[in-house]
Amino acid sequence: MKIRILLLTFATVGALHQRTAWSQTAPANLDSVEIQTIHVQGSVYMLVGAGGNMTIQVGNDGVLVVDTQYEQLAPKLVAAIRKLSEKPIVWVVNTAVDADHVGGNDALPRLANAAIRQNVRIIAHENVVNRMSSAPRGTDPVVPDKLWPNDEYFLPQKDFSFNGEAVVVSHMPAAHTDGDSIVFFRSSNVLSVGDIFTPGRYPVIDLRNGGSVQGLINALNRILQITVPLKYQEGGTYVIPGHGRICDEADVVEYRDMVTIIRDRVQDLLKKGMTLEQVKVARPTRDYDPEYGGPNDTFLEAVYRSLSAKK
Amino acid sequence: MNSINRGRIFIILAVLAFATAAPSFAQIDFSGEWAPLYHEDAPERGPGPELGDYLEMPINDAARLRADSWDADRISVVQEYQCRPHAADYALRGLGNIRIWREIDTATQRLIAFHMHFLAWDSERTIWMDGRPHPGDYAPHTWQGFSTGVWEGNMLTVTTTHLKANYLRRNGLPRSDKAILTEHWTRHADWLTIVSVIEDPVFLTEPLVRSDNWYLDPGQAIGVFGCEPAPEVPAPEGTVPHWLPGANPNLREFAGWYGLPFEATRGGAETLYPEYRSRLRDYKAPEKCERYCACTTLIGPGCNVPPPRPVTR
Numbered sequence: 001m002k003i004r005i006l007l008l009t010f011a012t013v014g015a016l017h018q019r020t021a022w023s024q025t026a027p028a029n030l031d032s033v034e035i036q037t038i039h040v041q042g043s044v045y046m047l048v049g050a051g052g053n054m055t056i057q058v059g060n061d062g063v064l065v066v067d068t069q070y071e072q073l074a075p076k077l078v079a080a081i082r083k084l085s086e087k088p089i090v091w092v093v094n095t096a097v098d099a100d101h102v103g104g105n106d107a108l109p110r111l112a113n114a115a116i117r118q119n120v121r122i123i124a125h126e127n128v129v130n131r132m133s134s135a136p137r138g139t140d141p142v143v144p145d146k147l148w149p150n151d152e153y154f155l156p157q158k159d160f161s162f163n164g165e166a167v168v169v170s171h172m173p174a175a176h177t178d179g180d181s182i183v184f185f186r187s188s189n190v191l192s193v194g195d196i197f198t199p200g201r202y203p204v205i206d207l208r209n210g211g212s213v214q215g216l217i218n219a220l221n222r223i224l225q226i227t228v229p230l231k232y233q234e235g236g237t238y239v240i241p242g243h244g245r246i247c248d249e250a251d252v253v254e255y256r257d258m259v260t261i262i263r264d265r266v267q268d269l270l271k272k273g274m275t276l277e278q279v280k281v282a283r284p285t286r287d288y289d290p291e292y293g294g295p296n297d298t299f300l301e302a303v304y305r306s307l308s309a310k311k
Numbered sequence: 312m313n314s315i316n317r318g319r320i321f322i323i324l325a326v327l328a329f330a331t332a333a334p335s336f337a338q339i340d341f342s343g344e345w346a347p348l349y350h351e352d353a354p355e356r357g358p359g360p361e362l363g364d365y366l367e368m369p370i371n372d373a374a375r376l377r378a379d380s381w382d383a384d385r386i387s388v389v390q391e392y393q394c395r396p397h398a399a400d401y402a403l404r405g406l407g408n409i410r411i412w413r414e415i416d417t418a419t420q421r422l423i424a425f426h427m428h429f430l431a432w433d434s435e436r437t438i439w440m441d442g443r444p445h446p447g448d449y450a451p452h453t454w455q456g457f458s459t460g461v462w463e464g465n466m467l468t469v470t471t472t473h474l475k476a477n478y479l480r481r482n483g484l485p486r487s488d489k490a491i492l493t494e495h496w497t498r499h500a501d502w503l504t505i506v507s508v509i510e511d512p513v514f515l516t517e518p519l520v521r522s523d524n525w526y527l528d529p530g531q532a533i534g535v536f537g538c539e540p541a542p543e544v545p546a547p548e549g550t551v552p553h554w555l556p557g558a559n560p561n562l563r564e565f566a567g568w569y570g571l572p573f574e575a576t577r578g579g580a581e582t583l584y585p586e587y588r589s590r591l592r593d594y595k596a597p598e599k600c601e602r603y604c605a606c607t608t609l610i611g612p613g614c615n616v617p618p619p620r621p622v623t624r
Contacts, residue, residue: 038449048449221549224391232432232538233395234454234475246451251488253391254476260551261380268555284556287376290513291476291487 030072035080040246041238042188043163047080049073051100052242055192056081057185059163062090063112066183066192066240068104077104078111088113091162093169094124094149095194095242096177097131097209106146123158124149125171127179131209172196172219176203176242178210180219184226193223195242199251201293202285203259205302213263213306220256224249258288266303276304338422339465339498340413344533345525347407352521356404360482363562365578366571374485374514375577379559381483384552387543394538396432398477399455400492400509403523406431408533416441425460425467433536438469445472452476452488460496467496479509479519487513501527516580570597 036048040055047054051069054077058064063085069077081089089109094102102124109120129152132143159168165187172180176195183192195204196219205211223239227249230236239247265284274282280297289295349356355364362383365375386392397405408430414423427436436455445457456474460467471492479486490511497504503525508518546552566573572594581587 036447036449038447046449217549232434232454233391235451238451245449248451249391250395250475251452253389256549257385257389257551257553260549261553264551264553265555287373287380290371290373291489 030070033073033076035073035076037080037083038246040188040190040240042185042190043165044185044188044190044192044240045084046240046246047077049077051103052095052098052195053192053240053244055183055190055240056084057163057165057167057188058085058087059165060087061163062087062118064091064093064162064167065089065108066093067095067101067194067242068092068108069100070103071107072103074104074107074111077108081112088116088118089120090118091167092120092122092149093181093183093192094122094128095181095183095192095196097124097128097179098177098195101194101242102128102132102147102149105149106144121151122149123151123153123169123181125179125181126152126154127177127210128152129179131177131179137208170222172215172222174210174212174215175219176211176216177206178215182219182223182226189228189236190238190240191223191226192240193219193242196220197223197239197241197247197252197255199241199244199247199255200291201243202288202296202299205299205306207302207305207309211302211306212309213259213303217256217259217263220252220259223252224256227252258292262288262300263303263307266300267307270304270307276301279304338462339467339496341411341425341467341496341498341503342413343411344528344531345409345411345503346528346531347409348524348526351523352404355480356407360480361565361568362482362559363565363576364480364482365484366576367583368479368484368578369515369517369519369580369583370479370484370578371514371516374479375579376556377485377514378480378483379562380553380556382552382554382559384544388546388550388552390540390542393540393543394432395477396434396454397429398474398486399436399458399471400474400486400490400507401477401479401481402429402431402434402436402455403494403505403507404521407523407525408531409525410531410533428533430533431536432538438467445470456492463495465497467494469494469496479514485514487511489513490515503527517583568602 030050033050038046038048040046043057043059045056047056049069050073052067054069055066056063063081089112092105092109094105105122113120129149132148136142153169157168157170159166161167165185168184168186169181172182180194180196182194182196196216203216205213205216227237227239229249233250235248237249239252241247262285266279269279269282269284280300283295285295285300365378396402410428412426414426415421416423422440424440425438434455436458438458438460440460443459445459450473452473452475454475454477456471458469458471460469474488474490474492476488477486478484486509490509493508495506504522506520506522508520509515510518563573566576572591575582575591
């Protein structure tokens, strides 16, 4: 039975097309998108548009941007940033390789800094750069080199001071992808975590780009190590998710529990020798589906294949 | 005093009477120290509900499985659970000693808000009365949520959104962060009644309605609650205790202890209504009550203490 499962896994793994970084194109019409600016805490703001949430830190040194949404939204995003600061964009951090997080890497700082000479450093883990610069797979489009980060890191952490506070960029190995970063603004006490955490929707475990369910759980546990509630599991460190509302530790706990419990359930079904199709029929996510956007075979399949691949 | 002066005085008095009477008619003052009455659902609110007791809860299948999977060890193992307070909807039912006070705009003497302080977890809640809007979709959610109130006659109706995910009952029955809580507050002399209605599109098939009562206790002194998380059971980091679907051995205890049909204990909207009895044709009530019989308080006669629960894991 186990051999049969393995053969099935290998036979179909190539056909697995979970959402990949560059198969996701920008929505057809972004003209009607309005940018919402929400003050999170300290010198950190969250900008919501059409792609992933954008984190902005402002101060005397300039502007730091975490994730850049879509290129087409750059004028609106710059207008929103200008309401917070007239200073140039100095740093950009990409939390992952996804198109809705890096699409504005070129246009956003170019527009924002048009009147001045400012070298923008775009930080990402080296795996993001490797994914973007490698030959495209299948029908994936080529990623224009103007979008590539120019300041990659390969150690577990990169930190620096900006606007008077420590900024800590940490690599979360093999989580949503293999190039995920989280960004901690120490004085503001805000953590920007990208698509590792997306309240109200199941996580995207991008196996093709090196993601795994265990890596995702490890990353969520790491987030919980960093966050400290103010009082009685509320407030304190605020968490900006890849998509969705501002959260704190208690919200991440709910999410971590959900992913952990579903992993355990799928692992149990795997031990019983169930095929992927049988697992889908068993629907071990059924009590979480109403809370996380409905049944999601893509997520379930990613968990199944991620756990299968470990054997 | 001539007739013109008498007329002026009458007009001034009339204006004053109108100005002072209008708010007092519409606005009841709930300020004071309030002690809870546990004559409703005492076993659930004090020691806590039995595992698998979903009676009369209008839950859907997702809520039922979530509760079936819940393992109380989670509170011991996952430190982040240990100092979680009751959310606004459950705080009314728990250790419900409360203090209520008004915030008044000194310039206009208008009511800005009612503030509440709960004994449990020192929780504080604000009910805004100044007509401000609720926050947007991307605002953080909190245990007490965001509450606004309006007067309906002398009843205060409170709407609460932006709640964190929490529980309907302390046996794992979940309540989502999409729920909306509506409360109806009424005061009769020294008695306060709050009827709460929870609408949860994630876990409930119809609104869950509950009521809770307090009496005015001016001598009440609410102390500091205090809570410090600490590991009670060693476990590898990231451990989340839970039961796999179909594996929880404790779910039939409740039906057995109380002589109830198991299917009734599984809850669902149909178990709320008297007509449900007609579906339990084969059910025979036990001859003798042996647990929480005629229980209106947790102290004193009339409420037998249950035996220690055997370890079944």
